[in-house]
Amino acid sequence: MAIPVRSAAAPRRLVPSIPPASSGHVRGLACFGTRTGPRGARGLSMVVADSTSRRAKQADGGDGVLGAPVLGGLGMEGLGDQLSVVMKFGGSSVSSAARMAEVAGLILTFPEERPVVVLSAMGKTTNNLLLAGEKAVGCGVIHVSEIEEWNMVKSLHIKTVDELGLPRSVIQDMLDELEQLLKGIAMMKELTPRTSDYLVSFGECMSTRIFSAYLNKIRVKARQYDAFDIGFITTDEFGNADILEATYPAVAKRLHGDWIQDPAIPVVTGFLGKGWKSGAVTTLGRGGSDLTATTIGKALGLREIQVWKDVDGVLTCDPNIYPHAKTVPYLTFEEATELAYFGAQVLHPQSMRPAREGDIPVRVKNSYNPKAPGTLITRQRDMDKVVLTSIVLKSNVTMLDIVSTRMLGQYGFLARVFAIFEDLCISVDCVATSEVSVSVSLDPSKIWSRELIQQELDHVVEELEKIAIVRLLQQRAIISLIGNVEQSSLILEKTGRVLRKSGVNVQMISQGASKVNMSLIVHDSDAKALVEALHQAFFEDDVLSQVEAENLLVG
Numbered sequence: 147m148a149i150p151v152r153s154a155a156a157p158r159r160l161v162p163s164i165p166p167a168s169s170g171h172v173r174g175l176a177c178f179g180t181r182t183g184p185r186g187a188r189g190l191s192m193v194v195a196d197s198t199s200r201r202a203k204q205a206d207g208g209d210g211v212l213g214a215p216v217l218g219g220l221g222m223e224g225l226g227d228q229l230s231v232v233m234k235f236g237g238s239s240v241s242s243a244a245r246m247a248e249v250a251g252l253i254l255t256f257p258e259e260r261p262v263v264v265l266s267a268m269g270k271t272t273n274n275l276l277l278a279g280e281k282a283v284g285c286g287v288i289h290v291s292e293i294e295e296w297n298m299v300k301s302l303h304i305k306t307v308d309e310l311g312l313p314r315s316v317i318q319d320m321l322d323e324l325e326q327l328l329k330g331i332a333m334m335k336e337l338t339p340r341t342s343d344y345l346v347s348f349g350e351c352m353s354t355r356i357f358s359a360y361l362n363k364i365r366v367k368a369r370q371y372d373a374f375d376i377g378f379i380t381t382d383e384f385g386n387a388d389i390l391e392a393t394y395p396a397v398a399k400r401l402h403g404d405w406i407q408d409p410a411i412p413v414v415t416g417f418l419g420k421g422w423k424s425g426a427v428t429t430l431g432r433g434g435s436d437l438t439a440t441t442i443g444k445a446l447g448l449r450e451i452q453v454w455k456d457v458d459g460v461l462t463c464d465p466n467i468y469p470h471a472k473t474v475p476y477l478t479f480e481e482a483t484e485l486a487y488f489g490a491q492v493l494h495p496q497s498m499r500p501a502r503e504g505d506i507p508v509r510v511k512n513s514y515n516p517k518a519p520g521t522l523i524t525r526q527r528d529m530d531k532v533v534l535t536s537i538v539l540k541s542n543v544t545m546l547d548i549v550s551t552r553m554l555g556q557y558g559f560l561a562r563v564f565a566i567f568e569d570l571c572i573s574v575d576c577v578a579t580s581e582v583s584v585s586v587s588l589d590p591s592k593i594w595s596r597e598l599i600q601q602e603l604d605h606v607v608e609e610l611e612k613i614a615i616v617r618l619l620q621q622r623a624i625i626s627l628i629g630n631v632e633q634s635s636l637i638l639e640k641t642g643r644v645l646r647k648s649g650v651n652v653q654m655i656s657q658g659a660s661k662v663n664m665s666l667i668v669h670d671s672d673a674k675a676l677v678e679a680l681h682q683a684f685f686e687d688d689v690l691s692q693v694e695a696e697n698l699l700v701g
């Protein structure tokens with residue numbers, strides 16, 4: 147059954163209404179937060195076929211464009227115009243044929259825009275590919291075809307092309323290659339980070355091929371690109387690669403050059419890059435398509451970067467934790483970065499960097515509810531009435547209390563402690579220090595959301611015990627309060643009241659160096675209820691009137 151595209155609504159232009167800017171000065175507190183660099187991927191690489199050039203000429207008959215030249219829809223008028231926005235759609239936005247058709251319809255509601263489209267893998271494809279890979283390691287070659295997650299990936303993609311009325315050839319070669327790869331993993335009984343990245347890359351490679359083919363089918367001229375073929379150059383840190391500077395001119399040259407020569411909507415794989423030393427496919431960390439979008443935005447100097455999700459924007463907390471979360475209409479890049487770093491799944495932690503450097507507004511929108519205004523993220527915003535912006539909860543955190551055995555002075559002690567974390571590539575979230583002790587929380591969001599494994603913990607404790615007495619505290623949670631530190635007294639006072647009322651014992655408090663966040667570490671079992679109580683106090687009671695009352699008093 148072919149799904150008809152929704153009829154295009156009247157054209158709307160997405161003009162950001164940026165509130166007047168004000169400088170947000172911040173004051174320091176006693177404690178501070180920091181992080182070490184991201185943890186390096188480990189393990190030996192399994193050699194697999196070089197993937198970086200293998201896919202370019204499929205799905206569209208060779209030159210990247212399916213079907214006849216466009217006759218209608220986007221691309222009819224003014225094709226010579228410059229590319230204007232990035233529109234990134236996450237996995238939840240393109241989880242089925244119906245959703246792909248909806249998204250195509252949504253793009254058509256902005257006929258005045260010249261978008262670069264960035265797509266994630268369909269639905270839960272990345273997770274399913276990872277699980278399939280893990281199962282392949284232990285199941286034996288002859289059982290690969292029975293792996294449930296692999297069958298889910300295969301049937302979802304076949305069903306999607308069928309329902310969109312596309313030929314199966316759009317993805318058939320990729321599905322064949324994927325099965326071969328899983329068999330290779332089964333044969334080797336090994337899934338290295340490098341192979342794992344290669345494996346998951348098929349998700350984005352397939353979703354973009356399908357979407358681009360569908361746009362062409364409905365006569366909207368589109369061209370598919372694999373990010374690793376158009377200049378996304380990264381570090382070789384598989385699973386968590388970082389974009390290198392060379393990416394910007396390379397991507398700009400390729401996308402802009404093709405657009406000038408033969409305009410067609412670029413449909414680019416999110417999440418993927420090419421390691422500068424290895425030449426292999428890399429991934430940018432979970433949720434990395436947001437970073438692909440902002441990188442393209444900066445590379446091409448576009449007017450706006452839109453990230454389309456399944457929520458009405460960035461919310462005052464994770465709606466899965468507390469359903470009464472509200473949309474935050476405006477954020478600064480700094481606030482958004484902090485929120486993402488402290489675990490709000492809605493944005494990739496690195497994604498604000500290119501947008502901030504290029505000073506390009508980022509708009510977070512809901513593809514299921516396009517009329518909702520969403521969240522606009524810019525360099526500055528009016529902070530006058532802002533107390534708290536958002537509450538972020540990170541569960542299952544491990545904490546270490548490290549007390550010096552006084553073999554070293556304070557300076558040497560801290561240096562040694564952090565050298566041990568660096569040597570073991572352990573990422574630290576929050577830190578609180580006194581002269582002879584330091585408490586740290588360790589980052590639980592490891593590669594592919596794997597928890598910090600016991601063996602690694604034992605190792606770090608063993609090393610630290612050479613210079614200190616160490617107490618390991620598990621099942622802790624970090625509650626980060628992202629807000630206006632101009633209002634830190636009010637935040638502290640209100641938080642204190644909530645804590646007293648709820649009887650929750652806080653084990654550590656840490657203030658971020660950027661001073662837009664404060665983190666509380668509590669026991670996991672207390673965390674959810676505390677988030678709810680804090681949300682009620684900050685977002686459901688009349689906090690603003692308190693700010694105004696206090697300003698009046700001060701005035």
Ligand SMILES: Nc1ncnc2c1ncn2[C@@H]1O[C@H](COP(=O)(O)OP(=O)(O)O)[C@@H](O)[C@H]1O
Pocket residue numbers: 235236237238239266433454455456457459460461462463464465466490491492493536
């Ligand atoms: N503060 C928050 N605001 C909005 N969404 C949040 C927040 N914290 C966590 N989330 C979760 O993030 C999800 C959206 O992010 P993500 O799954 O990465 O979207 P996509 O895959 O569409 O890019 C939401 O469905 C929500 O469950």
Ligand SMILES: N[C@@H](CC(=O)OP(=O)(O)O)C(=O)O
Pocket residue numbers: 235236237238266267272273349416417431432433434435436
């Ligand atoms: N597909 C990748 C990359 C990504 O950005 O996904 P999403 O936009 O659905 O969070 C992941 O699941 O991590």
